[in-house]
């Protein structure tokens with residue numbers, strides 16, 4: 001069992017990506033939004049891309065729509081009525097939304113005709129007609145109000161479902177073995193992926209809901225009211241309205257383009273600003289000790305200014321669009337009277353008495369005005385469309401980086417114990433064969449590295465900072481690739497046979513029970529209260545039981561407050577003691593512990609006959625190992641055996 005592949009920079013692949021190269025072509029033609037001095041994003045180093053309402057937006061939108069209308073199994077098409085299909089596709093909710101929207105429009109139509117009927121019965125003083133008409137009118141108005149409320153409710157459900165399906169899809173693509181790490185550490189990692197997933201998808205869902213609500217049935221309404229308008233004004237009425245709409249559309253299309261870019265960079269600044277506050281909370285103690293509040297205050301102010309500048313750019317660029325849309329809307333009402341006036345002045349209705357004429361004017365102006373209103377709504381959606389394009393760009397970029405990373409991972413035969421990619425290697429040892437590791441910056445970390453780690457070995461890796469100690473473990477875990485050579489891992493190894501403890505303890509949001517069992521929490525297997533007490537005793541954390549009251553009480557950030565860094569590292573050791581792996585990999589996992597705790601835990605591991613691979617700068621733990629690997633930081637290394645091996 002082995003993996004061996006040339007180290008190829010993910011950036012190379014990403015740069016070859018079609019969408020990205022298309023963007024680069026556009027970059028040369030379009031001016032950029034200024035986004036200076038972003039403090040904490042890798043994006044600061046990168047050339048800024050331009051985002052617009054263009055072919056790339058359509059590609060991204062198409063991809064997201066495919067996710068919403070996809071079938072997840074061969075048996076169930078996206079339009080199937082099965083529970084699974086209904087859960088995984090938005091199709092039926094979309095149909096219900098459209099149906100309610102059509103029903104409400106029919107009610108609006110009759111409500112719109114009401115004034116002309118009132119004019120008729122009132123001007124002819126028809127009391128029985130008036131009383132007959134008033135009851136259906138009240139029912140109609142209530143019906144329209146109920147329809148509108150239901151439509152708004154369905155819109156919210158629609159938006160929620162879009163959010164759920166898209167977020168689940170991004171989670172499926174993003175949070176999986178090796179992809180998560182590769183995306184986050186990729187040189188082309190998208191800025192603030194957390195914000196893109198947690199916020200931008202929600203905003204995208206909301207914008208899409210608005211567009212569906214107002215645009216999807218618009219063609220049918222436009223066709224119907226065109227016909228009605230034509231019937232009363234002849235071809236000239238619709239002709240004028242259509243001309244008016246075309247001018248409005250061209251104008252708003254021109255005004256949308258710069259907004260999409262501005263929305264993208266506003267969201268980027270928003271993410272950076274939020275990240276700054278997350279870090280303030282996370283490192284409050286370090287900041288307080290170093291009296292860094294003034295500096296942090298200045299940075300927060302700078303970040304806020306950048307955010308507000310970008311927000312201002314969006315507001316500024318939306319002003320002409322709003323102006324154009326509002327003018328279009330107000331001039332529309334004048335246009336409708338102009339169109340209604342044409343047949344009146346042409347003498348078409350000369351034979352009608354005043355009450356009939358007022359009824360005709362009311363009805364005709366409703367048809368014309370509603371047609372113009374529909375066009376106005378379409379034009380107004382341009383603002384939503386520009387937002388949608390900005391959010392689609394931010395979500396699309398995350399998916400594109402994931403695709404590139406997955407492509408890279410697909411082209412290499414990565415072995416990871418948890419994945420169980422097996423071959424003919426049937427030894428029980430880990431074998432490094434002529435391994436060469438090169439850092440992403442191109443620095444040679446180790447070359448021609450050979451080492452056998454049997455399941456009775458205890459190996460400590462020493463070396464100066466940056467010499468590649470952790471990188472060897474990354475390669476062992478399949479996170480980094482060997483540029484030459486291979487690493488063989490026992491065939492029968494299971495995920496639980498390999499427990500990795502990093503220097504910075506990773507404490508999950510959850511109960512102590514879940515903390516110990518991480519990452520293999522399952523309902524079928526659990527750690528009993530007696531076992532937990534025994535484990536806490538072994539890592540000298542028995543007092544924790546009093547602090548948390550119950551082993552199932554859930555905590556989040558409180559873990560960091562309840563336990564000192566050394567205690568957190570001790571808590572991490574319960575994972576090794578519980579799972580009893582064949583190999584425990586400790587990357588400076590005892591760096592914050594006092595000497596007594598450290599030696600106590602190493603003694604326990606020795607008693608349990610667990611093979612250890614340690615990285616440490618503490619000399620006192622060297623005695624617990626039988627092999628010492630020393631990296632010189634220049635690609636060379638040596639292996640020494642200690643007295644323990646004899």
Ligand SMILES: Nc1ncnc2c1ncn2[C@@H]1O[C@H](COP(=O)(O)OP(=O)(O)OP(=O)(O)O)[C@@H](O)[C@H]1O
Pocket residue numbers: 185439440441443445463464465466467468469470471472
């Ligand atoms: N994700 C990464 N992206 C780019 N370079 C990295 C990354 N991780 C590590 N490196 C580089 O690889 C080199 C080796 O890093 P590594 O973490 O293996 O050092 P180390 O020997 O474990 O150091 P220390 O003793 O400080 O923990 C360093 O120069 C570092 O800059």
